[in-house]
Amino acid sequence: MTVVMDRAAKARSAPSGPRSFWTTRRRDQLTGYLFITPALAGAVAFVFLPLVLVVWYSLHEWNVLADTFTFVGAENYRKLADDPNVPAVLRATGLFSVGLVVFNLALALLLAVLLNQKLRGTTVFRVLFFSPVVVSLLAWTIVWGFLLQDNGGINGLLDAIGVDGPNWLRSGGTAMASVVVVQVFKNVGLNMVLFLAALQGVPQELYEAARTDGASAWTVFRRITLPLISPTILLTSIITVVGSLQVFAQISVLTQGGPGTSTTVLVYYLYQQAFQFHAFGYGATLSVLLFLIVLALTVLQWQMRKRWVFHES
Amino acid sequence: MRKTVSIAAIALLGALTACGGGGESESGGPVTLRMTTWSANPAHVELFNAIAADYRKTEPDVTVTFEALPLENYTTTVTTQIAGGNAPDIAWILEGSAPDFVASGALTALDDSIENTADLAPAATALWKQDGKLMGYPFSTSPFGVFVNTDMLRQAGQTLPTGDKWTWDNAVAVAAATAAKTGKQGLVIRDFDYKDWSNLATVFRGWGAEAWTADGKTCGFDQQPMVDAMTFLHKAIFTGKALPAPGVAADFFAGESAMTIAQISRASLLKDGKFGWTLVPLPAGPSGAYSVIGQGGLGVLKKGKNAAAAQEFVKFFTSPANSEKLAQFFPPPRQSQLNAGTLAKANPLLKPEQLQDVVIDGIANGVVKPSHTGSAEISQAVRSALDPMWKPGADVPGVLRGVCTAIQPLLAK
Numbered sequence: 001m002t003v004v005m006d007r008a009a010k011a012r013s014a015p016s017g018p019r020s021f022w023t024t025r026r027r028d029q030l031t032g033y034l035f036i037t038p039a040l041a042g043a044v045a046f047v048f049l050p051l052v053l054v055v056w057y058s059l060h061e062w063n064v065l066a067d068t069f070t071f072v073g074a075e076n077y078r079k080l081a082d083d084p085n086v087p088a089v090l091r092a093t094g095l096f097s098v099g100l101v102v103f104n105l106a107l108a109l110l111l112a113v114l115l116n117q118k119l120r121g122t123t124v125f126r127v128l129f130f131s132p133v134v135v136s137l138l139a140w141t142i143v144w145g146f147l148l149q150d151n152g153g154i155n156g157l158l159d160a161i162g163v164d165g166p167n168w169l170r171s172g173g174t175a176m177a178s179v180v181v182v183q184v185f186k187n188v189g190l191n192m193v194l195f196l197a198a199l200q201g202v203p204q205e206l207y208e209a210a211r212t213d214g215a216s217a218w219t220v221f222r223r224i225t226l227p228l229i230s231p232t233i234l235l236t237s238i239i240t241v242v243g244s245l246q247v248f249a250q251i252s253v254l255t256q257g258g259p260g261t262s263t264t265v266l267v268y269y270l271y272q273q274a275f276q277f278h279a280f281g282y283g284a285t286l287s288v289l290l291f292l293i294v295l296a297l298t299v300l301q302w303q304m305r306k307r308w309v310f311h312e313s
Numbered sequence: 314m315r316k317t318v319s320i321a322a323i324a325l326l327g328a329l330t331a332c333g334g335g336g337e338s339e340s341g342g343p344v345t346l347r348m349t350t351w352s353a354n355p356a357h358v359e360l361f362n363a364i365a366a367d368y369r370k371t372e373p374d375v376t377v378t379f380e381a382l383p384l385e386n387y388t389t390t391v392t393t394q395i396a397g398g399n400a401p402d403i404a405w406i407l408e409g410s411a412p413d414f415v416a417s418g419a420l421t422a423l424d425d426s427i428e429n430t431a432d433l434a435p436a437a438t439a440l441w442k443q444d445g446k447l448m449g450y451p452f453s454t455s456p457f458g459v460f461v462n463t464d465m466l467r468q469a470g471q472t473l474p475t476g477d478k479w480t481w482d483n484a485v486a487v488a489a490a491t492a493a494k495t496g497k498q499g500l501v502i503r504d505f506d507y508k509d510w511s512n513l514a515t516v517f518r519g520w521g522a523e524a525w526t527a528d529g530k531t532c533g534f535d536q537q538p539m540v541d542a543m544t545f546l547h548k549a550i551f552t553g554k555a556l557p558a559p560g561v562a563a564d565f566f567a568g569e570s571a572m573t574i575a576q577i578s579r580a581s582l583l584k585d586g587k588f589g590w591t592l593v594p595l596p597a598g599p600s601g602a603y604s605v606i607g608q609g610g611l612g613v614l615k616k617g618k619n620a621a622a623a624q625e626f627v628k629f630f631t632s633p634a635n636s637e638k639l640a641q642f643f644p645p646p647r648q649s650q651l652n653a654g655t656l657a658k659a660n661p662l663l664k665p666e667q668l669q670d671v672v673i674d675g676i677a678n679g680v681v682k683p684s685h686t687g688s689a690e691i692s693q694a695v696r697s698a699l700d701p702m703w704k705p706g707a708d709v710p711g712v713l714r715g716v717c718t719a720i721q722p723l724l725a726k
Contacts, residue, residue, distance in 0.1 A: 064396040065417035067616065150560035170507070170559045170703065256508065259700035275389045277690040278413070280396065 051291070057284035064278050076285040085261060085269065092176065093265040097244040099180040104240050105233070108188050112195035113221075126196070130189035137186065141253040144182045145169070148254070172262045175255050179263055183250055187243070191236045198232035199225065230309045238301050245294055266290050344622045346377045348403040348611075349391055353381035356581050357642055364638070368629050375622055384504075388689065395419070395616055402617035403627060406449055408608040409511060411440045412686040415448045420612040422446040426624040428632050429647075437646035440681055441610050449610035450631050453643030455576040456675025457515045457605045458667075459484070459500075459596070463589040465571045469494035473591070481519055481545065484572070484596040489555035491571040498563035498570035499555040503579070507559045507703050510695055514682050515574045515605045517542035519598020524683040524695070525724055532717035532724060534695075535710075541599070543702065544709045551705040559703045576607050577672060578642045580662045592667045594675065604679035609643065644672050651676060687723060694719045 058077070061070045080086060111129055115122045132140060147153040148168040155165035168178045202225060210220045226233075248267045251257060257264035257272070264272075266286065274283025352358070358379060365377035380401065382390045388410045394400055406414050414420055424430060424447050433447075434454070441449035461473055469491040474483040488499030505512040514524070520542035523533040533539055549555045557563045557570070565573035566582040574595065583590055595604060611630075613623045629635065636645040641659035645651070656668045663672075685691055698716040701707060 063417070064392055065413055065419045067417075067419065149562060150558055151562070152560075167558070167560050167704075170700075258508075258697060259703075260697050272693060275393055276693065277687070278392055 054284045054287050054291075057281055058288050060281045060284075062280040062284075064280060072281070076282050079282060080285050080289065085264070088261045089264050089266055089269045092261065092263055093245065095176055096180060096247060096263075096265050097241060099176070100183055100244040100247075101237060101240050103180060104184045104188055104191060105236060107184060108191035108236065109195050109233075111188065111192045112199055113225075115192070116196060116199045126193075129192055132186050133189040135186075137249050138253065140186055141182060141250050145254050148178055148182075169255050170259055172259055175259060175263050179247075179250055179254055182254065183244075183247060187240075191240065194232055194236055195229065198229035202228045234301065234305050234309050238298060241297055241301070242294055245290065245297075266293075343374045343376065344619050346375060346402040346619055346623050346626055347380055347617075348377060348405075349380045349382055349387075349394075349401040350405045351382055351384040351387045351407070351609075354581065354642075356584075360638060360642070364630055364635050368626060372625070375626065377626060395614065398616075400614045400616040400618075402619050402623035403611055403613055405452075406610045406612055408440060408610070408681055409684050409688045409692065411449060411608070411610055412684055413688060414612060415441060415443050416686055419614060419616070420448045421615050421620055421624065422448060423450055423613065423624070423627060426613070426628045426631075428628065432633075432647045432649050434646050434648050434651070434676065436679070437608070437676070440608060440684060449612040450627065451608050451610045451646045452631060452636075452639060453578065453607075453609040454646050454676055455578055455607050455609075455644050456594075456671055456679050457574055457576055457607060458592050458594055458671040458675070459572050459574055460565055460579070460583075461572050461591050461593060462565065462568065462570070463591055465495055465497060465568075465588070466491055467589075469571070473593070477597075479593065479596050481516070481596045481598050485545075485549045485553055485555040488571055489549070489553040492554060495571070497568075498557045498561065500549075500572040500574070501557060501563050501565050501570045503565070503573050503575040507700075508696055509692075510699055511682050511692065512574070513546070515595055516546055516598075518603045518605055518680065519595065519600065520545070521598075521600035525685065525720075529685050530724055532721050534713045534716040534720075538600070540710050540713055543713060547702065547707065547709050550703075577644065577660070577663065580660065581642060583662060592663060592671055594670050602678075604675040606676065606679035606681045608681055644676060685724070687726060691720050691723045694723060 059071060059073060061068065061072045061075070115126050115129075149155075150167045150170070154168065158165035166174050168174045206224050206228075207220060210224055215223070245265075246267055247265060248271065251263055251265055251268045252271075255263040257268050267290065270283045270286035270290065273279045273286060348361075350357075350361070358381065361379045365379070368375065368377065387405075388407060391401065391404050427433070427447065427450055430447065433451075437451045437454040438447060441447060441451055463473070466473060466487065471487045471491050471494075474480070474487065484500065491497070492499035502512050502515065511524075517523075517539055520538045522536065522538035522542045525531060525533050546556075550558060563569040565575070566579065568588055577592065580592065594602070597603075611627065613620055613627055617623055633647060633650070636647050637650055637655060637659065639645065640650060640656060644656070650656070651673055653665045653668050653673065656672060657663070657665050660668060695716055698719040699712065701715070702709060702712040
């Protein structure tokens with residue numbers, strides 16, 4: 001307030017004549033820019049620059065060992081179109097993402113609805129389901145790796161009840177499902193908490209009115225709860241889809257992309273190309289593909305919000 | 314107002330200058346050399362540090378640090394360090410990626426950095442030469458042998474076949490019987506784990522099979538010797554239960570299996586002697602007796618910051634005197650040291666006849682594990698194509714034909 005009055009006084013007392021370049025407005029702008037410069041510099045150095053560099057690298061053949069960096073134009077993109085592994089990799093990526101998003105969101109919503117009841121002991125369960133979120137991803141995955149071994153804990157339990165469990169991480173059918181489940185249990189708590197917060201924001205009087213009208217529990221959930229928490233569903237689905245496309249550690253620890261290429265998702269494939277096969281240029285091309293897929297999906301979800309997200313203008 | 318602008322400017326300047334790294338002294342001053350290894354074995358590390366400490370006595374300005382990286386990602390980690398402009402000065406190199414490192418020009422020639430190169434066994438250096446120049450020094454030329462838990466065999470009422478009776482058929486029979494009696498595992502091919510198939514060379518060479526021809530151009534997986542070897546192995550795993558099934562973990566050195574195929578450097582894991590054991594050569598296959606060698610080389614990276622100092626240290630590290638010390642873990646490539654006398658001094662855990670049979674004869678007759686340029690991509694393609702074989706009832710010849718379909722374009726590159 002004082003500042004505003006100062007400025008007004010200064011403006012009144014300012015001598016007329018040639019005005020200085022540094023007007024109050026310009027000085028304020030400069031101050032603002034200087035304050036955001038460190039954050040901006042960080043974003044440029046660690047987000048925008050790498051993004052541009054990846055596109056630049058994708059136009060080159062870069063062999064780290066031989067120390068060669070040759071411009072090859074669109075050659076890597078032609079290689080991408082002809083790569084016989086890419087269809088299988090995209091299929092695995094799609095399977096993982098769909099499996100993860102559907103299973104994760106459904107389970108998170110179910111847990112949130114169950115734990116939203118006013119019953120004794122719900123806090124204990126909330127903590128229990130959320131705790132994997134704070135556990136180190138690698139530790140979590142390694143422990144699951146032991147549990148899922150052929151002679152591991154899960155098959156031991158199945159054995160005790162007379163069931164001959166499959167070789168979870170080694171057979172084509174179960175390897176992908178196992179990786180999805182391990183990832184869902186790791187992160188379902190986070191989505192659960194977000195849903196829980198959304199559920200508690202639904203006005204009670206709407207439920208009371210619906211009940212007075214004789215609506216069944218399912219109708220109440222479908223007509224009142226779901227529409228009112230739809231912004232949270234949008235948020236969690238974007239986070240989960242983007243996260244699912246970036247899965248790496250779990251694949252690297254549990255299956256290394258196998259058996260065959262059944263769990264070789266895009267991120268793991270580009271890691272193999274760049275870091276194991278020393279083809280950094282082609283690896284960068286695959287990152288560009290990943291970037292475009294993430295971008296397209298996010299734009300699509302953002303557009304779709306108009307159709308199904310309630311109270312979005 | 315002006316004060317606010319100045320504070321913001323100073324803060325920005327501070328942030329920017331803080332980002333600038335502090336350089337290293339290029340020449341003259343103290344030098345720190347970094348050597349990457351894949352062994353965190355305390356006994357190995359202790360020996361390396363002792364050698365580095367000895368070196369410091371004559372070169373007080375040079376400090377050498379040893380960075381142990383996990384074996385399964387070793388080459389990837391080193392490559393990433395090189396790509397990130399943080400290349401180690403000296404790196405161990407696995408035999409599988411030797412052709413890539415040697416042919417790429419990433420290494421400096423070591424001919425002037427190794428004392429008495431005429432003493433090096435030609436079989437040991439073959440993989441490490443490029444145009445007649447020695448690009449890597451094979452500090453470890455280690456034959457594979459079979460470690461046997463004699464206590465476990467006795468407990469299962471089995472005896473270890475010897476002489477002509479030490480064949481793959483008999484070895485697998487004893488392993489299966491011991492596993493069935495004790496509830497432990499039979500024979501573990503160490504580090505194979507149904508992923509690193511190059512360790513299977515310790516089995517399929519007994520049938521005279523090769524992953525590819527000597528010129529590296531033609532796939533050998535669909536040839537009859539390989540089909541026979543893999544059919545035998547498949548039967549031993551899924552019918553005989555002589556080897557642990559996929560996904561089953563068993564460590565011989567923790568007393569979890571009757572036998573394991575491993576290199577002699579693993580003998581140090583048996584120092585505490587929790588059970589009786591012996592070391593024998595690989596069993597004879599249908600094509601007779603054979604031996605397989607695993608190698609580790611070390612090279613000086615051109616992109617390291619102190620290549621000249623690194624070459625000097627390599628000269629010291631590989632000198633005959635230090636080579637003799639290293640021989641307790643890593644059989645040296647120096648012919649003058651490949652005798653039972655020298656090796657026995659360095660390997661108190663092994664008996665002279667074990668050293669003669671497994672190490673000395675093994676190096677003389679052995680063939681190095683499969684290697685090829687572009688080995689990581691080829692290995693991955695083989696691993697992936699072999700996966701369908703690791704289940705009961707698999708079509709072994711069909712899977713092996715699939716391996717060749719997958720790798721032939723890569724071999725032809």
